[in-house]
Amino acid sequence: MLTYLARRLFVMIPTLFMISVLVFVIIQLPPGDFLSTYLNELQAQGEAVDPAKIEFLKHQYGLDQPLYVQYFEWAWGLLHGDLGFSFEYNLPVSEVVGDRLWLSLVLNFSTILFIYIVSFPIGIYSATRQYSWGDYGFTLLGFLGLAMPNFLFALILLYYANVVFGTSIGGLMDPEFINQGWSFDKITSIIEHLWAPVLVIGTSGTAAMIRRLRANLLDELGKQYVVTAHAKGLAPLKVLFKYPLRMALNPFISDIGNILPQVVSGSVLVSVVMSLPTTGPMLLSALQSQDMYLAGSFLMFLALLTVVGMFVSDVLLAWLDPRIRLQGGISQ
Amino acid sequence: MTDILRIKDLKVEFVLPHMRVKAVENVTFRIGAQETVALVGESGSGKSTISQAIMGLLPKVAQITNGSIIFADPDKPGTRVDLAMLDRAGAQMRAIRGGRISMIFQEPMSSLSPLHTIGDQICEAVRLHRNVDHREARELAKEMLTLVGFGDPKHALKTYPFELSGGLRQRAMIAMAMVCRPALLVADEPTTALDVTIQAQILRLIKEVQSELEMSVLLITHDLGVVANMADRMVVIYDGRVVESGKTEDVFINPGHGYTRSLLAAVPHFDMGPDERLKPLREIKPKTGSLLALDGDGEDTREQNDVPPSLALHPTMASEPVLSVRHLSKSFTTRKGHWLKAKKQLIPAVADVSLTVNRGECVGLVGESGCGKTTLSKLIMRAMAPDDGSILFRGESGQMTELVGLDEDKLNPYRKRIQFVFQDPFGSLNPRMTVQDIVAEPMIIHGVGDSAYRKKMVLELMEVVGLDPRYLSRYPHSFSGGQRQRIGIARALSLKPDLLIFDEPTSALDVSVQAQILNLLKDLQRDLNLTYLFISHNLAVVDYIADRIAVMCAGRIVETAPREKLFRNPMHPYTQALLNAVPFADLDHPLDFNKIVDGKASDPARWPAPFTINRDSDPKMMQLADDHFVRAERADFTEIAI
Secondary structure, eight states, X not given: OHHHHHHHHHHHHHHHHHHHHHHHHHHHOSSSOHHHHHHHHHHHTTOOOOHHHHHHHHHHHTTTSOHHHHHHHHHHHHHTTOOOEETTTTEEHHHHHTHHXXXXXXXXXXXXXXXXXXXXXXXXXXXXXXXXXXXXXXXXXXXXXXXXXXXXXXXXXHHHIIIIIOOOOOSSSOGGGTTOOOOHHXXXXXXXXXXXXXXXXXXXXXXXXXXXXXXXXXXXXXXXXHHHHHHTTOOHHHHHHHTHHHHHHHHHHHTHHHHHHHHHHHHHHHHHHTTOOSHHHHHHHHHHTTOHHHHHHHHHHHHHHHHHHHHHHHHHHHHHOHHHHHHTTOBO | OOEEEEEEEXXXXXXXXXXXXXXXXXXXXXXXXXXXXXXXXXXXXXXXXXXXXHHTOOOTTEEEEEEEEEEOOTTSTTOOEEGGGSOTTSHHHHHHBTTTEEEEOSOTTTSSOTTSOHHXXXXXXXXXXXXXXXXXXXXHHHHHHHHTTOSOHHHHHTOOGGGSOHHHHHHHHHHHHHTTOOSEEEEESTTTTSOHHHHHHHHXXXXXXXXXXXXXXXXXXXXXXXXXXXXXXXEEEETTEEEEEEEHHHHHHSOOSHHHHHHHHTSOOTTOOTTOXXXXXXXXXXXXXXXXXXXXXXXXXXHHHHSOXXXXXXXXXXXXXXXXXXXXXXXXXXXXSOSSSOEEXXXXXXXXXXXXXXXXXXXXXXXXXXXXHHHHHHHHTTSSOOSEEEEEEEOTTSSEEEOTTOOHHHHHHHHTTEEEEOSOTTTSSOTTSOHHHHXXXXXXXXXXXXXXHHHHHXXXXXXXXXXXXXXXXXXXXXXXXXXXXXXXHHHHHTTOOSEEEEESTTTTSOHHHHHHHHHHHHHHHHHHTOOEEEEESOHHHHHHHOSEEEEEETTEEEEEEEHHHHHHSOOSHHHHHHHHHOOOSOTTSOOOGGGOOTTTTTOGGGSOGGGOOSSSOOOEEEEEETTEEEEEOGGGHHHHHO
């Protein structure tokens, strides 16, 4: 088990390295760089640009260096916690990002929690009461949630909250707390605002998770070992929780790795619509203006989330399922 | 009254929204104290429904609409409980289920939870029905694991089911069922999924445990061999009704009902004369048409040049080999240990196998699961490349050609000449193709004939395997297992192959259907002068159909002989162990449980001296008589021959 953990941790290093190379290459793929985009913008506005100043800026930002040098400087900085410099904001990336990273984490973590808490009991109910009215009802709701685009749901929610209740549910906190230091009131305000984006972002994930858990559990319920458990004289509810549910958990857990980045990237549009101070909208604008270090930092953050999510789900799976734990090294 | 269980007028119906289907009707029988009663019937006869009704494990749609199941617990004398009236999930039923009546199932692979240790699952059963703490439960579980033959019960408690072999899993399952010392054990096909030698061990174990715990057994099976060796009384079920019941001797010696008689006549046994035929419930009359026999004119004349036509009818005398396998070997690698310095371990699946199949002959290949017989068939089909050795095959040119090392293009003409019939009639036919398409597909792949020829050929093949040509536009799901297997045979015949390989073609079928298929294969071989390689674990089946038999164990062929010789005079200890383990459907040949040794028989290192295979000795095949070979050391050769 320990060697398994060590191995998984070790594999993460080359994975992250490969991802950083890819991220860097992808950011560089569009023609030009931040300065040329900036120049174009200025020229389009009819302003004259001093070539000497451009050269100076290029040198200043290291954009005149060959690509691999730029990459290694960036990667070396990342290793030391230095995320680089944002051209657009004229600030270090870490300062630009600031609270947004934490707010994103809070939002996404709450969303995942919401998905699990809601889908778990409904999935179990739907599987054990297959083809009942309740099952059909949840299935209908689930498909609605799956079919409706998130941002549309966000708009509808915004509209009705305003028209019916007369409140604004946009943002993650009341306006007076924006750019203020952390305080108890600010946290309360965030919690008060959190439910709407969580609901919006989490709906489709919940619907998908319910379908998955229902299908998995239905598969397991018909298995022979469930009959064996009943034949022992175990009470039906105990049978359900000890045997088939435990087996149906596997896909549930292996989803953690997928769901993390999905939720993070899925929330971009919603964040724009609901004007949430999360990383999503900023990533979008950074990519548009080729603000490479800012975009790179965001993308690396996403990659890290994915890799860590995968690691967590692998470890959980190995802990839950002896077949993975004990047969991991054997392959044919 | 000493009866543990009395079932009276039991009727179970499946209540579906639009109809009611009777599964079981008017079933009446009883099980006495410490008695073994066998419930015999073919698949779909309702025998499992009866066991589920006793256990209260019927599916939700099934209802007991009439009758009673009276259970008299010997531990509480004088009490009678009607199991049919109890709430299936209620406390009273649950106390009886698993506590007083236990059940073991057919599939040892899937009937234990893979996520929980054996100890966890057994202790759970103990603690449900006995007022003991965790430590006492473990002691009881250990005691029971020792009883069912685990050498190290303390370690066994901590193992997971997937770490055990099929036989050990079934032992663990039995331990779990026994641990509460039930009054009645319901065993639903407990050995059907196991190899013969393991089957014999498990049957012996059930007998031992039964006398040790003084319980009754309800044995549900379709295998009359198991019934003859285990049951005091038997109940024959057909179509949800009891057609006959009585003492096992009486029923076997003097079967009263026609169904019982035909069931007994359908089981192959070892005392059959060379021309004696099995009698299936419904015989197929194959009709060979013109295409299969005549169209291959070129081949026929060639054959007739080589072998006089009169000899072709006597397969053993036609000496022209179609297939000759020499010293074939194949190993698989497994990786073990750390991922950087993974140790590659070679596991030999087929080792030094030599085998010849002559034209018009049926060679049987016998062995237990995992012995390499399927790998061997895949090598012959060149679905896999061997590591070493040669495969000579007589192609259209009449010359023996080496198949090993040929590339895919050069191999293609030979693929047509060797065809395969698979074990699983359900998985081997594409459910989205009609029978017409399935049977014609090989001809299309190999570009044989035009569409008119193919159509005619398919029609003829349907007649040959005894299926109504009107079924051609149907899909496989509308056929029974036996009919599907016949479609598979028709497909294999469509290219008029020189060699047909059958991989356990009847192991998924009921005995009467098995007899039907075996007879069909015999008739086809006689009429079309076909050549078979017949792979099976069932010795009686191989004995019935094969002319020569090769016994395979641990990747090696250990003995080959004509069938009469092999069964009359088996030389190799493994062959002897196999023969000792077969339960005969015949009261005069009971299993000798004392001769059954646990696990030793199939380990080459533990065979006695001249046969031992280990690091120091690697015996080769020795000739005993002109066509009787056995794998033994040369030094001891004379000794054995005497």
